[in-house]
Amino acid sequence: MSNLALIATLLLIMAMAYHLGLTRSRAVAAEQDVRMHSRPGYYGALVALWCGLPAFGLFLLWSFLAPQLIEMLVTQQLPTELVASMSDRELTTMLRRISAVAEGRNVAGGATPEELLAANHMARLQTFELYSLVAVMAVMAVGGLVYARRHISPQWRARNHVERVITWALAASSAVAVFTTVGIVLSMLGEALKFFSFISPAEFFLGTTWNPRFSTSGADAQGEFGLLPLLWGTMMVSIIALLVAIPVGLMTAIYMAEYAPPWLRNVAKPIIEVLAGIPTIVYGFFALIVIGPFLSNLGDMIGINIRTTSALTAGLVMGIMIIPFVSSLSDDIITQVPKSLRDGALGLGATKSETIRQVVLPAALPGIVGAFLLAASRAIGETMIVVLAAGNNPVLHGNPFEAVSTITVTIVNQLTGDMDFASPQSLVAFALGLTLFVITLGLNVIALIVVRKYRQQYE
Amino acid sequence: MNTSAEPMTASPLVSVGSGESRTSKAKDKVKMSAEDVKVFYGNAQAINGIHLDIYENEVLAFIGPSGCGKSTFLRCLNRMNDTIDICRVEGKITLDKNDIYAPDRDVVLLRAQVGIVFQKPNPFPKSIYENIAYGPRLHGLARRKAELDDIVESSLRRAGLWDEVKDRLDQPGTGLSGGQQQRLCIARTVAVSPDVILMDEPCSALDPIATAKVEQLIDELSESYTIVMVTHNMQQAARVADRTAFFHLGDLVEVDSTDQIFTNPKDQRTHDYITGRFG
Numbered sequence: 001m002s003n004l005a006l007i008a009t010l011l012l013i014m015a016m017a018y019h020l021g022l023t024r025s026r027a028v029a030a031e032q033d034v035r036m037h038s039r040p041g042y043y044g045a046l047v048a049l050w051c052g053l054p055a056f057g058l059f060l061l062w063s064f065l066a067p068q069l070i071e072m073l074v075t076q077q078l079p080t081e082l083v084a085s086m087s088d089r090e091l092t093t094m095l096r097r098i099s100a101v102a103e104g105r106n107v108a109g110g111a112t113p114e115e116l117l118a119a120n121h122m123a124r125l126q127t128f129e130l131y132s133l134v135a136v137m138a139v140m141a142v143g144g145l146v147y148a149r150r151h152i153s154p155q156w157r158a159r160n161h162v163e164r165v166i167t168w169a170l171a172a173s174s175a176v177a178v179f180t181t182v183g184i185v186l187s188m189l190g191e192a193l194k195f196f197s198f199i200s201p202a203e204f205f206l207g208t209t210w211n212p213r214f215s216t217s218g219a220d221a222q223g224e225f226g227l228l229p230l231l232w233g234t235m236m237v238s239i240i241a242l243l244v245a246i247p248v249g250l251m252t253a254i255y256m257a258e259y260a261p262p263w264l265r266n267v268a269k270p271i272i273e274v275l276a277g278i279p280t281i282v283y284g285f286f287a288l289i290v291i292g293p294f295l296s297n298l299g300d301m302i303g304i305n306i307r308t309t310s311a312l313t314a315g316l317v318m319g320i321m322i323i324p325f326v327s328s329l330s331d332d333i334i335t336q337v338p339k340s341l342r343d344g345a346l347g348l349g350a351t352k353s354e355t356i357r358q359v360v361l362p363a364a365l366p367g368i369v370g371a372f373l374l375a376a377s378r379a380i381g382e383t384m385i386v387v388l389a390a391g392n393n394p395v396l397h398g399n400p401f402e403a404v405s406t407i408t409v410t411i412v413n414q415l416t417g418d419m420d421f422a423s424p425q426s427l428v429a430f431a432l433g434l435t436l437f438v439i440t441l442g443l444n445v446i447a448l449i450v451v452r453k454y455r456q457q458y459e
Numbered sequence: 460m461n462t463s464a465e466p467m468t469a470s471p472l473v474s475v476g477s478g479e480s481r482t483s484k485a486k487d488k489v490k491m492s493a494e495d496v497k498v499f500y501g502n503a504q505a506i507n508g509i510h511l512d513i514y515e516n517e518v519l520a521f522i523g524p525s526g527c528g529k530s531t532f533l534r535c536l537n538r539m540n541d542t543i544d545i546c547r548v549e550g551k552i553t554l555d556k557n558d559i560y561a562p563d564r565d566v567v568l569l570r571a572q573v574g575i576v577f578q579k580p581n582p583f584p585k586s587i588y589e590n591i592a593y594g595p596r597l598h599g600l601a602r603r604k605a606e607l608d609d610i611v612e613s614s615l616r617r618a619g620l621w622d623e624v625k626d627r628l629d630q631p632g633t634g635l636s637g638g639q640q641q642r643l644c645i646a647r648t649v650a651v652s653p654d655v656i657l658m659d660e661p662c663s664a665l666d667p668i669a670t671a672k673v674e675q676l677i678d679e680l681s682e683s684y685t686i687v688m689v690t691h692n693m694q695q696a697a698r699v700a701d702r703t704a705f706f707h708l709g710d711l712v713e714v715d716s717t718d719q720i721f722t723n724p725k726d727q728r729t730h731d732y733i734t735g736r737f738g
């Protein structure tokens with residue numbers, strides 16, 4: 001909370017700095033009777049940046065380093081024999097308890113005298129840290145402001161400096177996204193490698209049995225971690241989903257783009273798009289409560305044994321969920337095909353549906369393929385529907401009326417309940433996550449290649 | 460160019476270049492005919508009751524200031540206006556004495572008989588071969604591959620494009636130059652062997668050399684087809700058209716032999732337009 005106040009104050013001071021810079025640049029221009037290099041607003045902005053940026057940078061660095069420093073100091077303060085007697089993990093727990101006490105919260109079992117003492121010490125340090133942070137930031141902000149304001153002169157290229165700061169700010173934002181992605185992948189990779197130190201990759205990627213006994217069933221119980229049943233389950237559900245979503249979505253798109261009268265389009269398009277906004281958990285219990293029993297009854301009637309929770313149930317409902325992905329993207333793409341192309345075909349005597357099939361759709365193909373692949377990666381990564389409706393049965397079989405399990409469901413299963421990040425039972429989640437990531441990445445790359453190939457052909 | 464205000468001058472008002480003016484052939488058989496044609500876009504009237512006969516194997520040019528309804532009227536002749544929801548056509552248009560707006564008239568067959576070439580070249584995103592073969596396939600004009608090959612070759616020859624593309628028939632039609640694309644579109648139209656070819660400013664996106672090629676092509680095509688073209692280029696009308704029709708604000712002001720229109724227009728508005736007074 002106090003950090004928020006600090007930043008708000010800083011912003012307030014920056015606003016003041018902006019104003020000071022602005023008026024100063026006008027004054028300089030009037031005094032020396034010259035044209036300034038940049039408009040007054042740029043001088044204002046530059047002074048504000050000089051005032052705010054260094055202080056903010058310090059703030060970031062400080063908030064990152066100070067807690068670690070304090071923790072170190074508190075640890076040093078603790079009785080050495082106590083520290084020596086504890087494992088790393090116990091020490092971490094204790095520090096966590098100490099900082100809780102320092103913030104005035106209660107801890108389980110009450111604080112020991114040593115913890116109380118340390119907590120006091122920590123609270124003092126934290127107060128000191130806060131005050132010194134405020135002081136140093138204030139000095140930097142005012143210093144920057146004064147320096148920059150003094151520096152204002154007709155030759156100072158304020159506009160160029162501001163532009164450069166903006167460029168850097170934009171680049172930094174993109175870097176955050178990129179580094180987060182890279183960071184996620186690397187950390188997954190690290191954990192996955194740990195997993196592969198227990199189970200060989202060949203066993204994982206080629207294994208046909210999935211039976212990860214949980215660590216409670218004995219330390220020596222390793223279990224079997226074959227990916228194939230899960231991969232196959234994922235494929236089966238996704239393929240069923242796409243078999244539903246692609247024809248329905250594409251035909252919806254064609255109808256909406258080419259045939260529907262404007263009033264219908266205006267009403268129906270938003271309704272279809274609402275499908276995409278329904279939380280997947282809602283689809284999940286819709287599948288479980290409505291579709292599953294319905295399919296099962298239907299199966300009884302025609303003499304097929306359909307499980308209530310099955311690949312078919314999950315796939316059907318997931319297909320409904322991704323219809324809007326296919327339809328609204330394809331619709332946009334079809335509408336973008338130029339009218340001149342349609343006119344060309346119609347002018348040769350093609351009927352409307354011939355024109356659409358033979359000219360419009362081929363021209364829109366790259367975009368439509370992109371839409372399909374997007375829908376596919378959406379289906380492969382979908383979790384809630386399959387958790388509820390696929391039946392969690394990680395067995396390799398080809399029957400869509402039977403229950404299956406998917407990669408996402410298994411990740412959920414492995415990470416709920418007894419969590420021990422040193423056992424293969426939990427670590428396998430990272431290997432599975434990485435596999436999922438690679439599959440989706442592969443789909444996207446293929447989409448790019450397809451799109452580019454058609455672009456070349458059609459442009 | 461003579462910009463004198465006197466409408467009755469003997470010298471041509473638009474220079475047509477020596478010897479390039481077309482000698483009118485004797486053409487008397489009416490191919491298409493419009494009677495009191497009115498066109499509305501929603502409530503706005505774009506064409507105010509036009510009467511016009513189009514003769515077999517003539518080249519008829521439509522000229523007139525922008526927005527006067529040339530394209531609109533042209534598109535009535537093969538019912539391309541059907542594709543515009545708000546467009547309504549009244550009156551009667553006949554092709555070989557048959558009403559083309561009759562309820563039992565098949566628009567698909569009509570468009571096979573009356574082809575159209577647009578202002579902007581619009582080849583399909585298919586190979587050159589497929590672009591030409593599209594129409595014949597649509598109408599089942601070829602029974603065997605060999606017949607189709609013949610149609611493709613002869614159409615491309617007629618469009619004067621064969622030598623330029625014969626080695627790359629499987630390449631995309633969109634990869635050709637603008638002028639080649641336009642000739643491809645003309646070849647595509649010719650391939651379904653229509654009786655009438657409509658062209659809406661076919662050269663406006665082309666450079667002078669490509670334009671000259673297309674004009675020569677029109678000249679050759681007029682041996683076997685009736686051609687109606689819209690143009691903003693009066694020299695072009697003078698070079699290729701047997702007759703010229705002048706449109707103004709949705710009215711057909713005057714239609715006469717091209718020589719007559721450019722040397723001795725009857726209406727003051729025509730005179731003003733071709734001498735560059737307005738438009």
Ligand SMILES: Nc1ncnc2c1ncn2[C@@H]1O[C@H](COP(=O)(O)OP(=O)(O)OP(=O)(O)O)[C@@H](O)[C@H]1O
Pocket residue numbers: 500505523524525526527528529530531532543
């Ligand atoms: N699709 C349409 N919807 C509504 N009004 C239209 C449409 N097309 C044309 N119009 C109107 O009809 C009138 C005639 O247009 P048209 O395109 O036939 O003119 P034009 O003579 O071909 O002009 P230009 O020489 O610029 O091509 C114009 O007033 C135009 O605004």
Ligand SMILES: [Mg+2]
Pocket residue numbers: 529530531659689
């Ligand atoms: Mg026009």
